[in-house]
Amino acid sequence: MKRARSGDRVAIHYIGTLDNGRIFDSTTDREPLSFVLGAGEVFAALEEAVVGMAAGEVKNLLIPAEKAYGPHRKENLLTLSENQLPVGSQPKPGQQVELTLKNGDLLPMRVIRVQEGCITLDGNHPLAGLDLTFALKVDSISREKS
Structure with missing residues (x-):
């Protein structure tokens, strides 16, 4: 065999x-x-x-x-203020977004929290x-x- x-x-x-x-x-x-x-x-x-x-x-x-x-790493969490978001964007928890880094690379992130004036993103694998x-x-x- x-x-x-x-x-x-x-x-x-x-x-x-x-x-x-x-x-x-x-x-x-x-x-x-x-x-x-x-x-x-x-x-x-x-x-x-x-x-x-x-x-x-x-x-x-x-x-x-x-x-x-x-492991789930806290350093892969990012909180942005709403003035850092594209105009007209309305992110929702669970939504996948991509951030463009300074070198042009795309970084996939997942929206985990939306609060008044800010959004928290998670770059960890789900x-x-x-x-x-x-x-x-x-x-x-x-x-x-x-």
């Missing part, structure tokens, strides 16, 4: 949940996630879990926040600070020709 090893292209189906049971992502209704083991295309902890698995094998995996999107649980199943393994 062929087992996944570094350099193999693997395809997995998964259901990702949070501690409260909420599903944050799933491949149930779409194509499996495909990646090359050892290429750093997914979390290292996910790669490590798949190594040694065979097609059809299932596994549950808990990835702590530190090994997923990292899953930062959260442990992630994956129910995964290896769909296929293919070896690259050397």
Whole structure:
């Protein structure tokens, strides 16, 4: 039986949940996630879990926040006064916005609070600070020709 090893292209189906049971992502209704083991295309902890698995094998995996999107960092919060916002903008909590940095790069942020005269933005990944649980199943393994 062929087992996944570094350099193999693997395809997995998964259901990702949070501690409260909420599903944050799933491949149930779409194509499996495909990646090359050892290429750093997914979390290292996910790669490590798949190594040694065979097609059809299932596994549950808990990835702590530190090994997923990292901790939720207060330094990634930004509060702006309404006079710093574009004229006519009416941001709402949960809305995604992009700030243009001085070098021209775009920084994605999420509106988390709108109060009289100011808005608070969060630059953390929405899953930062959260442990992630994956129910995964290896769909296929293919070896690259050397």
